[in-house]
Amino acid sequence: MVYLRGERHMKLIDHVHYFSRLYRSASLFSRNPRSISSLNLTLEDQQRLAFPAIFVGMALCLFLLLSSLQTGMPSINRQVNIGVGLGGMLYIVLAFFVILPFFGPSNPVVHNASVLVNAALISIPILLQPYLMDGVVPLAIATLMASSAVLAGRWPTYLFILLTTAIQMLLGRTEFDGVNSGTWLTSVFLVILTVLVTETITIMKTAISIQFHRLETLNRVAHSLSSSLEIHQVIGLVSNAIQTTLDADTYYLGLMRNDVIWLELLYDDGEFFPSTEVQLDNSLAGWVVTQGKPLLLRNVTTEAREKLGIRVSTIGQPRLSHSWMGVPLEASGRIIGIVAVASYLKNQFSQSDLELLQNVTQQAAMALDNAAHHAEVEDQSRRDTLTSTLNHGALLKSLDYELLDARVTNQPLSLIMLDIDKFKEYNDHFGHLVGDQVLITLCETIRQNIKNTDIIGRWGGEEFVIALPRANAAQAVQVANRIRRAIGEISLFSRDQKPIPAPTICQGIALYPREAGDNIALIDLADQRLYEAKERGRNQIEPDTEAW
Incomplete structure (x- = not known):
């Protein structure tokens, strides 16, 4: 882990590379036992995200029913529009309001079955496309694709589009006049659109899931910390909060002891290290403590040398970190320590990560202050009031x-x-x-x-x-x-x-x-x-x- 020494300057750097960070965050949870699959949104939240697709699907079905009322529409066209419209409405109601709540939003069997069912059902309007109004089939495919991306995820959606494209090409060869350039261009456009829409929805859903998990963790940590009266228990909760919410290779919690920062907790690359001390003078942790301000560095070696004029050394593992952020522990108007995290990757932390760490640190500072007061009261209860010896x-x-x-x-x-x-x-x-x-x-x-x-x-x-x-x-x-x-x-x-x-x-x-x-x-x-x-x-x- 990086231990920074040098001039006392600080500059917060605006966050960039959001999407790469998001993918790294997703990979963090996939590596962690608490994987991203365990962070799925609730049924209600997923239904809210899928509501636009549900609304468009119901509107499309209603449009087909209303269009069947046109005078002069051939009987076969009217029957097809009514059948597809009523069948689509029935499927939406059963799928989103009966099957999904019954089996749950994270059931892999439902995800896999939905791919086959959606592909089979979309083949009906594809087959009957000559009897439907123009644009109905692409809109129906886009609606199913969006809902699948929200509810089933990336790969089931790609499989659905693959099956749908194969069905279109197959039916185009057997029922119509062959596959022309327009059909190929439409298929290519559909593939590109599928990737864009699916990836956008997946990234948004991942971001929402991670944010939801972070808020859930903060709420759980705040509740646990509020009832924690032991300092070691508070430190353990902070360690767990960092591990489950931040993609950090290294982190530590230090408390002020005289004129040094004593690291009560030091974790680096999968290993906990014995307590050690960090000097206040000419150190990055010391700057955070003495200035009472948070600090975010997204490229430690470059910023340390070029912007902060600091010398880089290590504690914990003999390996340099490339991203670092630290937040002072403040309680009762005084700085009592610091919480810092680091990563071996550059650009690993953003302003939102720093705000998350600030929230955890604020809760931890209050809990540590309460624990210290509790320990003081408990110690006084064990002491003789006159001599301060044990009673x-x-x-x-x-x-x-x-x-x-x-x-x-x-x-x-x-x-x-x-x-x-x-x-x-x-x-x-x-x-x-x-x-x-x-x-x-x-x-x-x-x-x-x-x-x-x-x-x-x-x-x-x-x-x-x-x-x-x-x-x-x-x-x-x-x-x-x-x-x-x-x-x-x-x-x-x-x-x-x-x-x-x-x-x-x-x-x-x-x-x-x-x-x-x-x-x-x-x-x-x-x-x-x-x-x-x-x-x-x-x-x-x-x-x-x-x-x-």
Whole structure:
């Protein structure tokens, strides 16, 4: 995938090559398990598209019936016009309002049968053409051709025209005066007209189907995102939306983390890659984020060099992309990241694709913002309101998880139960506000002396629990000593800003699985050793390395 670095300029390029893009879009769905056949329009939509052909067919049949009322028309002509008119009306009603709704618009059996039925039926007015008014047969063929293109598709329509042409030539040789140049010219003209009309209708139907699918996907994504409260779930929905609506070889979703863009999702040429970072300075993604504007490049290498003055490098696969577009993730008035897609083909994306990506990104940004707020609220519910350490319930759940991990990985886990010596004296002599500050400072000091992967929680009152995953006995004692020294060096002040003595602590240590096999036994043992430490006096650790 292309990773662009360089000057901070942007220019949106007007879309071109619409039809080639449309064919590529159709081929995308044909390669995808959700192929274009699965994107067929509903029965009502197909009937609306076919309505002009239905209307013309009914009008033609009505015209034949009315023309039979002319005075002076030979009896055989009148009978033929009435028969063809009534038969055509009956066929239109049965085909479009009975058979099609019953079997469904996407039934391949109906498509194949309709080719043979249409060819057989059109042979009747071809055979009776001398008794019909001029232009009736070509108009009837054009009407069936248009309806077939809408309902059956390209190849059934071509087969119908092929059979119709063969019938015309056959009947022309057997019933009339041979095949003259006018007949050949009419046949050639009919073939050309067939290709033009069929391809136009097919392209229009494909475009409508793709647009309908995109709107359906956007609606589904918006509904799913609105109920998604997990960031990884939001990212998964965005990935699915891009894969099913855009012909992209590469895409990524990045979130701001300090001054870099952290790619939470990176997909390139059929493979998901580990998270990585992209710098804000002198990068295309950085430009989108810092400027807060979308960017569309349809020929990356040329525009990067000639118009943007950027240097092209890669992330993901070691292969350059040639089309690129990116949209900033904006929530609550601030830019929180970027969604970008790319293709190895030039001119792959248009302005409509960029608008589609903007819609997906807008929904994703709101969902990510909601998920972040939900995660914040959920995290606060797990925290002690004073010290921001884990509360009692959250501590037990986290300890259960860490013990399970230790059991699976066959690693030790050490637990420290910690209590402030004679904490009641701080409250009695200096007030509860100073006592609260002592607890807050104590927890901040503990955090500074343990790893980010370690756990600290408030067990109750002035008692705290510290879980040390993958720490053995000697390492646990080392941590306990480090915490004890650090707490002895903290500076505390009374409400009138007079210095007060730092607290001392006692600590009890227990080890899993060496001494306890579950969380209850582990906590009980650490609590028992904390009591033994306090029995020896202030600022004690039980046990120490020598006694263990």
